[in-house]
Amino acid sequence: MRQGLASVLRDPDLLSKLAPVELDRMLRLLRRARLLGRVAVQLEEGAGLEVLPGQAADQLSSARVMAEARARVGRWELDRLAWALEDLSDTPLIAMKGCAYLLVGTPNARGRMFADVDLLVPESRLPLIEEKLLARGWRLAELTPYDDLYYRRWTHELPPMTHVERSVEVDLHHGILMRTARLKPSSDLLFEAAREVPGSRFMVLAPVDMVLHAIVHLFYGGEMAGALRELLDIDELLRHFGATEPDFWGQFWPRVESLDLARPAFYGLRYAMTILGTPIPAFVVRASGVGAPAGPVLALMDWLVPRVLFPGPLDGRGSVIGVAHGLAYVRSHWVKMPPGTLIRHLAYKFYVRNMRPSGA
Amino acid sequence: MSSRALADPDRRLVGDLSERDFRSRIEGPGLGVRLGPFDVHLTVRVPTILEPLRTLYAWYSTLEGDRVYGCHATLNEARNLRRRPIRRVRFTVDGVTPHEDLPRAQALSVLEWGINLVIALRFHCYLLLHTAVLERNGRALLLPAAPGQGKSTLCAALAHRSWRLLSDEFGIVRPGTRMVLPIPRPMPLKNESIAVIRSFAPEAVLGPEISNTRKGTVAHVRPPRESVERAGEPAPARWLVFPRWQAGARQELDEVLPSEAFMRLATNAFNYEMHGERGFATVRDLVAGSRCFRLVYSDLDAAIAALDRLSDEDLG
Numbered sequence: 001m002r003q004g005l006a007s008v009l010r011d012p013d014l015l016s017k018l019a020p021v022e023l024d025r026m027l028r029l030l031r032r033a034r035l036l037g038r039v040a041v042q043l044e045e046g047a048g049l050e051v052l053p054g055q056a057a058d059q060l061s062s063a064r065v066m067a068e069a070r071a072r073v074g075r076w077e078l079d080r081l082a083w084a085l086e087d088l089s090d091t092p093l094i095a096m097k098g099c100a101y102l103l104v105g106t107p108n109a110r111g112r113m114f115a116d117v118d119l120l121v122p123e124s125r126l127p128l129i130e131e132k133l134l135a136r137g138w139r140l141a142e143l144t145p146y147d148d149l150y151y152r153r154w155t156h157e158l159p160p161m162t163h164v165e166r167s168v169e170v171d172l173h174h175g176i177l178m179r180t181a182r183l184k185p186s187s188d189l190l191f192e193a194a195r196e197v198p199g200s201r202f203m204v205l206a207p208v209d210m211v212l213h214a215i216v217h218l219f220y221g222g223e224m225a226g227a228l229r230e231l232l233d234i235d236e237l238l239r240h241f242g243a244t245e246p247d248f249w250g251q252f253w254p255r256v257e258s259l260d261l262a263r264p265a266f267y268g269l270r271y272a273m274t275i276l277g278t279p280i281p282a283f284v285v286r287a288s289g290v291g292a293p294a295g296p297v298l299a300l301m302d303w304l305v306p307r308v309l310f311p312g313p314l315d316g317r318g319s320v321i322g323v324a325h326g327l328a329y330v331r332s333h334w335v336k337m338p339p340g341t342l343i344r345h346l347a348y349k350f351y352v353r354n355m356r357p358s359g360a
Numbered sequence: 361m362s363s364r365a366l367a368d369p370d371r372r373l374v375g376d377l378s379e380r381d382f383r384s385r386i387e388g389p390g391l392g393v394r395l396g397p398f399d400v401h402l403t404v405r406v407p408t409i410l411e412p413l414r415t416l417y418a419w420y421s422t423l424e425g426d427r428v429y430g431c432h433a434t435l436n437e438a439r440n441l442r443r444r445p446i447r448r449v450r451f452t453v454d455g456v457t458p459h460e461d462l463p464r465a466q467a468l469s470v471l472e473w474g475i476n477l478v479i480a481l482r483f484h485c486y487l488l489l490h491t492a493v494l495e496r497n498g499r500a501l502l503l504p505a506a507p508g509q510g511k512s513t514l515c516a517a518l519a520h521r522s523w524r525l526l527s528d529e530f531g532i533v534r535p536g537t538r539m540v541l542p543i544p545r546p547m548p549l550k551n552e553s554i555a556v557i558r559s560f561a562p563e564a565v566l567g568p569e570i571s572n573t574r575k576g577t578v579a580h581v582r583p584p585r586e587s588v589e590r591a592g593e594p595a596p597a598r599w600l601v602f603p604r605w606q607a608g609a610r611q612e613l614d615e616v617l618p619s620e621a622f623m624r625l626a627t628n629a630f631n632y633e634m635h636g637e638r639g640f641a642t643v644r645d646l647v648a649g650s651r652c653f654r655l656v657y658s659d660l661d662a663a664i665a666a667l668d669r670l671s672d673e674d675l676g
Binding site: 019020021023024027031032052053055056058059061062063065066068069072 | 454482633
């Protein structure tokens with residue numbers, strides 16, 4: 001099944017060659033991985049949706065309509081944020097992830113289901129930006145005091161904010177990794193290299209940094225639901241920048257090292273290559289060896305990652321997949337916090353979920 | 361009915377299945393049914409609603425063989441950690457549970473509501489208006505209304521008189537056209553409406569009364585046979601009537617401005633904002649090609665007579 005899904009992602013025209021029952025199954029997997037819209041756009045640019053049975057074409061074109069609507073919502077939220085922060089014209093605001101792909105028009109933006117607005121801002125300006133947004137109708141997520149403190153003390157972002165009239169989550173970041181993480185990528189370096197976007201108030205990360213952020217988000221993020229799509233982002237960004245950006249690959253590994261991201265970058269390149277066949281120059285692959293973990297850890301990751309990336313079985317939960325997801329959750333926290341902090345955090349979460357009387 | 365099944369093996373109705381066949385399919389591998397433009401694969405393992413389901417779905421074609429479905433919906437009894445049933449049911453669509461488990465006594469409305477939810481959240485290739493739709497003289501009447509204004513009652517009544525039911529809930533329009541696609545489904549009546557329709561149309565077939573739902577007592581009216589058999593025949597929108605039932609009111613049928621009709625239709629739709637400019641153009645053209653009215657009524661017969669006259673006027 002994993003192979004089938006990976007092949008369809010590489011060549012969506014394969015869908016028209018599937019037997020109806022396999023096509024039905026593939027559409028459900030794509031829906032679960034939030035990739036229907038992407039495949040729909042690719043098909044429309046290729047053989048067209050008409051080659052598929054009506055029930056399949058309708059689902060695919062529906063997903064494309066939805067992806068376009070979400071992109072519109074994302075652009076409008078950016079427009080409103082620019083309006084709310086107009087007094088702070090000297091403050092760099094970097095749009096990241098989905099918003100950046102929309103602004104730059106990278107190939108992975110097509111048919112992509114936009115979710116949240118992620119902004120990177122200088123930590124020193126964070127209180128002022130928070131205040132401006134609160135004054136113009138955004139509200140902080142209502143959190144327990146513990147969760148609010150968790151965000152502010154330990155993470156690299158504020159609790160999510162949402163405008164009262166809309167439903168888009170805005171995440172204000174001052175870094176790309178938790179404060180508590182062992183790796184310490186410098187946000188100053190990211191700001192220095194950030195690029196202007198013609199016609200936009202917002203900037204985006206430099207190409208290598210944009211890919212590295214996607215990699216960090218996938219391997220250190222802890223959200224599993226959209227994981228396969230995130231690996232596709234990495235794959236498409238690498239292909240795109242590798243072909244269009246002068247000396248992209250020559251700069252790649254030196255930049256990884258100056259940002260202290262050797263381990264996640266090693267994983268990102270490895271799994272993009274092995275799972276999606278991303279072309280990566282041999283000298284970069286060789287250089288990335290310094291980021292490899294110890295043998296047994298790598299063996300565990302090689303087992304874990306494909307199982308977490310691909311959606312589980314459609315009917316009921318497979319126990320192996322369940323174990324893999326559980327392990328991946330713990331790992332994603334392990335890399336973000338020192339052991340003592342992690343144990344306190346997981347113990348508290350376990351207590352809240354399982355032992356606290358409901359209603360308390 | 362069995363002769364029909366023998367004559368055309370590809371078109372077998374749910375009502376042609378024996379009680380036993382129906383049960384073994386819907387509880388086992390699942391049963392495919394065509395709901396208007398959507399082919400739905402249903403698995404239901406809640407024994408108490410199988411008989412009502414077989415009655416309400418009697419006129420739908422079963423779908424046979426390997427095929428692509430628009431969705432796979434499942435209703436199961438929820439169980440606790442020791443696998444004992446807990447008198448709740450769980451609705452699942454393509455492996456995802458969109459809402460919490462609900463009381464087993466409401467299983468039938470949970471399933472019906474769940475299917476509507478999937479349609480509203482999934483099929484954005486269509487503009488999905490929130491309206492009842494009926495057809496007479498080859499043209500469609502749209503009855504958009506907020507809940508509690510008598511839309512369902514009027515719709516069920518019309519469907520048992522001279523109008524063909526297209527839908528009691530969804531106005532399905534392919535963007536860029538004015539054609540409304542039928543999706544006749546069991547029509548949920550609420551509270552007093554149940555008795556009203558029972559006496560208005562004694563021939564109407566109703567499912568069991570389900571009490572204590574979020575909307576009070578609910579009973580589903582089986583869509584008339586002809587409406588299901590002709591579910592492949594769309595009709596162009598022609599009349600937009602915003603109904604409001606008001607006890608004892610003198611009946612009024614007044615034209616409303618197209619601009620008002622536009623706003624009421626667009627803001628009440630399930631996915632208008634998904635379609636951007638195309639959605640705007642589609643609603644604009646729907647309204648421009650229709651006569652738009654506001655209907656205040658208290659008596660079903662009088663309301664139907666007025667709507668009949670409206671559709672006859674256009675013939676001349």
